[in-house]
Amino acid sequence: MSPPQDDSVEAVVAATSPHSSMTMSAEVEESILVAYRSIGLGTFGAVMRFAGMPLEKIALFMNSSQVTGKNQFAQSIKLTFKGGPLAPFKVVGPASLFAWFMQYSVMGMAFQFFDHALSKGLGVAPVWYGKELMEPPPSNDNASNEDVDASYRTKSMAKTVLAPIMAGSLESVVANRAEVQRYFGPTKFAVIEGKLGWNPVARLFAPAYASNTMRNVIMCNMSFIITPIAYKLYYPQEKKSQGSLFWFGMGMNFAGNTVAITQQALWGRALDYAAENGGRNIKYSEVIRSSLKRDGMSAFFTVPKWCSRILMNAPVQGSLPWFYNNILPMGEGSVMDAARWVTTSSSSNYGTEGNNQTRAIS
Numbered sequence: 001m002s003p004p005q006d007d008s009v010e011a012v013v014a015a016t017s018p019h020s021s022m023t024m025s026a027e028v029e030e031s032i033l034v035a036y037r038s039i040g041l042g043t044f045g046a047v048m049r050f051a052g053m054p055l056e057k058i059a060l061f062m063n064s065s066q067v068t069g070k071n072q073f074a075q076s077i078k079l080t081f082k083g084g085p086l087a088p089f090k091v092v093g094p095a096s097l098f099a100w101f102m103q104y105s106v107m108g109m110a111f112q113f114f115d116h117a118l119s120k121g122l123g124v125a126p127v128w129y130g131k132e133l134m135e136p137p138p139s140n141d142n143a144s145n146e147d148v149d150a151s152y153r154t155k156s157m158a159k160t161v162l163a164p165i166m167a168g169s170l171e172s173v174v175a176n177r178a179e180v181q182r183y184f185g186p187t188k189f190a191v192i193e194g195k196l197g198w199n200p201v202a203r204l205f206a207p208a209y210a211s212n213t214m215r216n217v218i219m220c221n222m223s224f225i226i227t228p229i230a231y232k233l234y235y236p237q238e239k240k241s242q243g244s245l246f247w248f249g250m251g252m253n254f255a256g257n258t259v260a261i262t263q264q265a266l267w268g269r270a271l272d273y274a275a276e277n278g279g280r281n282i283k284y285s286e287v288i289r290s291s292l293k294r295d296g297m298s299a300f301f302t303v304p305k306w307c308s309r310i311l312m313n314a315p316v317q318g319s320l321p322w323f324y325n326n327i328l329p330m331g332e333g334s335v336m337d338a339a340r341w342v343t344t345s346s347s348s349n350y351g352t353e354g355n356n357q358t359r360a361i362s
Contacts, residue, residue: 024343029336036335038105040328045104046097048316053088053182054080059312060183062305064268068295073304091185099178103171104316111167111224118163122155127163127225128232134240137233164225168217176213177206183271195279207282208270215263222256223249254310258301261309265300 024032049056061067061076080088119126181189193203227249231240235248269291270282291299 024340029339032335032339033332034109036332037328038109040331042101042103042105045316046100049100050089050092050097052312052315053092055308055312055315056182057088057091059264059308060268062308064265065272065291065294065299072302073308076308091182093178093181093186096178096182099175102174106174107167107171107220110170111163111220114166115159115163115224118159122159124152124156124159127160128228133228133232133245135232136237160225164220165217167224168220169213171216171220172209172213173205175216176209177204179212180206180208180271183268184275188275192275192279195277196274196281207274208267210284211263211267211270215260215267218260218263219253219256222252222260226256227252253313257306257309257313261306262300264309265305269299 057080058073058076061079062072066079067075083090115126183189184192192207196207230252231245231248235244266284266287270284270287273287273290274280274282
């Protein structure tokens, strides 16, 4: 007989998969499916990002100091394929593939971990998620309730601010070094690192970590905070659906990139600054001042820069919900069947060994 489970655990398992098991605890089933989905998302993200490397290189050049004046998009395309049709793919090393995998498999879980951990520690509710977005927004009739007093609102706001900062910072630890390597290419990056002579911890973060983190924090806020809250509270209830949430999220992503593109441009220009004279430490104030003096506000935002950023993100980000909700569930049954088989086999082997030992003793 399996141990009793509370309703919340049963609800999680039921929402996770239709395949239940009497030989596994709810926690084990949930962990297996989370691992399966994480590996699937990481693999999907890595493959899509590799396939989209030409678009990424165009976006990187568009947001660097190497492209100025008129026809910036054409300049970026010329620089991207300067070394031939396969040039964008040659800068991808093992670190980039690993970083892409980690970025897509870990980032969602990282935010949920920080959001739930902070919520539990501060005694507030986590951000709305999944089916909760389709439910009507909470009524304002209970404004005097203790759950919405000033103290609760303050703690909830603190959690809402801290969670994406922590998750975005973690994403940059995982991804920035690989992004810098793709920007320079492995050989040039190795030369710059050698000139900088940083310690192992600094090398892990890599140059331009601060601007990379700011960009990721902005997009994490847009994906996990602003989009679900705005959809829950302000989208017409009668029009809520999986499709409308997808397009609403895409629109919010485009809006978020309007701000994030300024940090993407700062990141690219900071790396150009770091590469001068074979390698030097970045001074952001000098990067910003020299960029504004040279190109004005177009150094950090232009419509072509924004379009290139959208072009780089759309293929993987736009299809990720479809992959997660339609493709991954097809394999859940096989994964759980295999896990049950392994569990049953292990239990049978253990029982056989125990019986053999008992007979030997007797």
